[in-house]
Amino acid sequence: MTPGILAAKKAKVSFTVHEYEHDSTAESYGNEAAEKMGVDPNRVFKTLVVSIDGKELAVAVLPVTHLLSLKLIARAAGAKKAAMADKQDVQRSTGYVLGGVSPLGQKKRLNTFIDGSAEQFDTVFVSAGKRGLEIELAPADLARLTNGQFAPLQQD
Numbered sequence: 001m002t003p004g005i006l007a008a009k010k011a012k013v014s015f016t017v018h019e020y021e022h023d024s025t026a027e028s029y030g031n032e033a034a035e036k037m038g039v040d041p042n043r044v045f046k047t048l049v050v051s052i053d054g055k056e057l058a059v060a061v062l063p064v065t066h067l068l069s070l071k072l073i074a075r076a077a078g079a080k081k082a083a084m085a086d087k088q089d090v091q092r093s094t095g096y097v098l099g100g101v102s103p104l105g106q107k108k109r110l111n112t113f114i115d116g117s118a119e120q121f122d123t124v125f126v127s128a129g130k131r132g133l134e135i136e137l138a139p140a141d142l143a144r145l146t147n148g149q150f151a152p153l154q155q156d
Helices: 003-010 027-035 070-076 089-092 116-120 138-146
Strands: 015-019 046-052 058-065 082-084 111-115 123-132 133-137 149-151
Touching: 003 015, 003 123, 003 138, 015 058, 027 046, 027 111, 027 123, 046 089, 046 111, 046 123, 058 138, 070 082, 082 111, 089 133, 111 116, 111 138, 116 138, 116 149, 123 138, 133 138, 133 149, 138 149
Parallel strands: 058 111, 111 149
Antiparallel strands: 015 133, 046 058, 046 082, 123 133
């Protein structure tokens, strides 16, 4: 049981855990998850950690089918610029290994921004905290559990 699953359980939200055999040679963990679970890849969201103005970390949750716009996440965070966070900083602050970072149950609560496209779905899938493990829940519950804000985050 991962911290992400425990956080959803503790909050008493409705969720489903999906497990699949992770292929370590897969080029994209998110696309692999969508394919192995047989779901629309637009409903599978990846969790990225960025550095905001070089001072603090923030989380971006967006569809695996799109790239993150650093300009848009900076704007959402009320900052001038954003850059991808250092791998060690990500692991230290979230408690998760890369490729299995969940927006739920992180060691340190970071400001979280969820791409607005999530709101068009009844449920979305995010990492449950390890490769090959996804948690499906309503976008509103994801936002509530992470104190997340919906914002446009996708690169054009």
